[in-house]
Amino acid sequence: MQSEQTQPRDEQRKPRVGLFVTCLVDLFRPSVGFAAIKLLEQAGCEVHVPEAQTCCGQPAYNSGDRTNAQSIAKQVIAAFETYDYVVAPSGSCAGMLRKHFPALLDNDRDWSERAVRLAGKVHELISFLVDVRGITKVDARYYGTVTYHDSCSGLRELGIKNQPRDLLASVDGLKLKEMPNAEICCGFGGTFSVKYPDISDAMVEKKTDSIEETKADLLLAGDLGCLMNMAGKIKRQGTPVAVRHIAEVLADMADDPAIGDGSTIGRQ
Amino acid sequence: MEPTSHAFKDNVRKALNDDQLQRALGNVKTGFIDKRAKARAALPEFDQLRDQARDIKDHSLAHLDLYLEEYERKVTYSGGHVHWAATAAEAREIILDLCTRAGAKTVTKGKSMVAEEIALNDHLEAQGIEVVETDLGEYLIQIRGETPSHIIAPAVHLNKEQIEQDFRKTHTDLPEDRSLDRPEQLVNEARTVLRDKFIAADVGITGANLLIAETGSSVIVTNEGNGDLTQILPRVHIVIATIEKIVPTREDAMTILRVLARSATGQEFTTYTTFSTGPKRPDDPDGPEEYHVVILDNGRSEMLGTEFREVLRCIRCGACMNHCPVYHAIGGHAYGWVYPGPIGAVLTPSLIGVEKAGHLPNASTFCGRCEAVCPMRIPLPKLMRKLREREFEKAASPWQQRAGIKIWAFFAKRPRLYRRSTNILIAILARFGRRRGTFRYLPFAGGWTKYRELPAPQGRTFHQLWREQRNERVHK
């Protein structure tokens, strides 16, 4: 198998990681991508960012457009299959590559095997650091109280629950205060949030109530989609909670304005 | 009942603005969830039982014809009659005919979702037969002229005050100054009213949680005991069930019952689990003189050969809706037909068509909680996605949405073009949004900005910045 041939011969060779940036990080919050690179390099990886990537295809896949979802899946596979690992700073996109690509291409003689082989190498960033690279602590500081939202795909498709909490516990000065119902969906759901804004709003409102209850000054999660949804609601409500991707804090790069903060405010 | 699933968005708006409903939904969110979690924790092999239950139903569905024939043989042997109905209309006619032949004036009914599916009550009442629901929740919605809003707790959308009002309006022969403040007073009053009906009934109709091929038995689970009285007291007992309720053996039935109550109400077992097999035998102390089973297909056999077969494993426990954040937000009536929640989002369009119920499988974030708790391990999100695909293929989804996806995909499939266009787009957005940090309104994003700000992009795209950095790294 190809992946076995590319495994390190000598123990010293760094694993080659292809970073799947995700479309939202690419467009809205590149700092998360750089935080991911820093964390991966600290964990001894050689990070590559293939040019030929755009999105994981979920907008098409979840809208019933299987044909376009398949084309995009093939594009991702072709761009990433030579790496030892594929890592994404999103449970949702990693879940798409890992769980859904094989299902999407299982009737395609040329691609189904490649999809399965790729799927075996795909990881969400934080769980990759902990489960694959064995990282137990990070070199970072945050002096304040944070709360963490479990994004659905990461939690239920990939089993991400303790890994982010374990690493957060090693951040100097950080206090984690759990919110009630941290595992309940924030109401984002990709195109759902614009197709059914009324329901989506009812859901995110319950979420922001839970967040407020913790009195935390910072909300973290591992998926930019959920974060933009919650930040958008928090800003509309005027609640004094900052919102960031967990990688920013773990990489000690939490000094850009938080999500939804203007460039003139937000820097303390 | 005429489905209103096509008017889902209006239904949703109504539900979200209904304060009373919103308060009532709070109970679903806490009660059922905690109880199930406790029941699951108390039974270490619970998840293994789920696998077994799934396998039993998969096996039954693969040999459905065989087991249904066996079931019919056993029912006939024990002196009962099996009637096959391909459609809802056929089932209604068969039942009406049985009631007419029994000379029925009053019919009592146990809780049955299939009876709701075929709108049985309206049909019998139109022929002058009095139909009385004997499950408390069903009775409440019957006197209000409503449909169930939950498959195991049909009146979960009501509060005590509403029920008191309805009782005073309906039970006019009882003293006006009676006290109905406490829940037990309401229950007692319902009991008193229903007792007379049980005795007066000529025919009793129940649903079935399971049919057992080995013995020709039907099984119902209840907590009120009303089902027993419904099927024992009248002279004629009619069971209405659908084809997928069949399991091969008693053993299989027990496995499924062990996950059913735990998933539904968090009980180990419901208060009553009742097996009925044929009419009263000479030595039996009680039981009906006639025993009929009406087995309905209503589109299910067409699902057998498709990927939707998995839905037919459903045992109607309600766990998926109890754990569904969308159901928590809008309640059951918004779904517009008999089956609400995630199971409704899959079953309704499968039975009445994506053209009429296309909204339901779309109104999900795919959070996956339903699949995580379903005792029969039905991949509900996957099936909702399949329905979206079916809708997309038939071009039944709104054209703007389809066009939007196609345009987006055109760019997403061409990385260079995508990069060039997004660089420009993001630069513009960032320019306008950076100071404030968010957009209060953006054309084409009205669905988002109606309730939320849209966070502005940081400035340039990751790939732009990465390219520059990499060049720097190389030149160093």
Ligand code: SF4
């Ligand atoms: S789909 Fe599963 S969880 Fe929902 S009612 Fe059916 S068996 Fe229960």
